[in-house]
Amino acid sequence: MDKATFKKNQPVVYRTLSRALKQARIAHAYMFAGPKSAETKETALLFVQSLFCPHPDEDGFACMTCPSCRRYAARESIDVEWVELDRIKKKDILALQQKFSVTAMEKGGKRVYVLDGFDKATPDASNALLKFLEEPGDNLFGILLVENPGNTLTTIQSRCQLIQFRPGAARYVKEGLLAITSEENAKMLASAGYSLEDAKTWLEQEAFETIHEGAREFLENIHSVVAVYHMQKEVFPAKGPNTTKEWVRLWLLWLLYYIKRADIAPLDFEQKIGVTAILIETLDVLNRPVDLALCLDKVYARVRKVVRK
Structure with a gap:
C-alpha cells in the first residue's frame, strides 16, 4: 500500500x-x-x-x-x-x-x-x-x-x-489498471468499486475473461434461449469451477456495466429498468447463503420474462 x-x-x-x-x-x-x-x-x-x-x-x-x-x-x-x-x-x-x-x-x-x-x-x-x-x-x-x-x-x-472510509477514487483505480489491462476492463472494475489490489487479483485469473465474455454474450443474445443455454453449459454449469459467489457477482457487475450500452444490450428503456432491478436484487441475495445454481436459474427466468414483454 x-x-x-x-x-x-x-x-x-x-x-x-x-x-x-x-x-x-x-x-x-x-x-x-x-x-x-x-x-x-x-x-x-x-x-x-x-x-x-x-x-x-x-x-x-x-x-x-x-x-x-x-x-x-x-x-x-x-x-x-x-x-x-x-x-x-x-x-x-x-x-x-x-x-x-x-x-x-x-x-x-x-x-x-x-x-x-x-x-x-x-x-x-x-x-x-x-x-x-x-x-x-x-x-x-x-x-x-x-x-x-x-x-x-x-x-x-x-x-x-x-x-x-470514504469511497476510493474510481479515477485512481482506473489509471492504475490501464498499464496492465484494456480500458474497458479498467473502467468496469473501477466503476464497480473494486480496490486497485482486488482488481489486479481478478485480472490475474484465467476465469476473468470467461466471465467477461459470458456477460457480453448473454446480453447480446438476451432475446434468445441461446443466452441461457450458453450460461448453463459453458459459464456457470452446476458445480463448475467458476460457479462461485465471487464469479457470479463479477458477472452481475459486468451485466450492469454493459446494460447501459445500446450496442451490447438491445433493450428498450422499460426492459433495462426491469433487468437492472433483477441484477441489483441478486447482488443482495449473494450476501446470504444461497444455492447458486437455483439462484442463477431464477435470474435467467426472470430476465426472460422481462424481455418478452
Whole structure:
C-alpha cells in the first residue's frame, strides 16, 4: 500500500490511526467500514504491520520493508489471524478464540485478528464474537472489515471504534489498471468499486475473461434461449469451477456495466429498468447463503420474462 496515496485519499482515517499508533493508545477492536474501493483490507494490513514494526515512520506507520513487515505481509506470523470467508460462521469465531487462548509468540506479546466481510457473518457468529469482545484479553486486538456497519449488531458496533472510509477514487483505480489491462476492463472494475489490489487479483485469473465474455454474450443474445443455454453449459454449469459467489457477482457487475450500452444490450428503456432491478436484487441475495445454481436459474427466468414483454 502506498502510504502517500493513503494519506491523500483517506486523510481522516490516516490521522486517526496515526494518532493511535504514536500515542500507543490502540483500541481493542476496530470496525473499518467502507466499499472495496476504499482499500480497507490494505489499510488493515498496514495497521497490523505498524503494531509490530521496529522502524515506524514519523506518523507511526510501518516502514513496510523490514523483515517484520515482510513477514506480516506474507501472512507468516502465528499471532495474526486473517479470517476471509464467504460467510463467517460461529465455528470460525470459536476456532479463533481457541487459537488466542494461548500466549502470544511474537516479541511484544501482541495478538491480532482480522475478520473480512463481517457484515455478512451469521447471527450465531455475531453472538459468539460479542462474547469475545466483552472480555478482551491483554494485547489482543481485532479489526472487523465491513461494507455496511448497519448489518452488524449494535452491541458489536458499540464495542468497536468505527473507522469510516470514504469511497476510493474510481479515477485512481482506473489509471492504475490501464498499464496492465484494456480500458474497458479498467473502467468496469473501477466503476464497480473494486480496490486497485482486488482488481489486479481478478485480472490475474484465467476465469476473468470467461466471465467477461459470458456477460457480453448473454446480453447480446438476451432475446434468445441461446443466452441461457450458453450460461448453463459453458459459464456457470452446476458445480463448475467458476460457479462461485465471487464469479457470479463479477458477472452481475459486468451485466450492469454493459446494460447501459445500446450496442451490447438491445433493450428498450422499460426492459433495462426491469433487468437492472433483477441484477441489483441478486447482488443482495449473494450476501446470504444461497444455492447458486437455483439462484442463477431464477435470474435467467426472470430476465426472460422481462424481455418478452
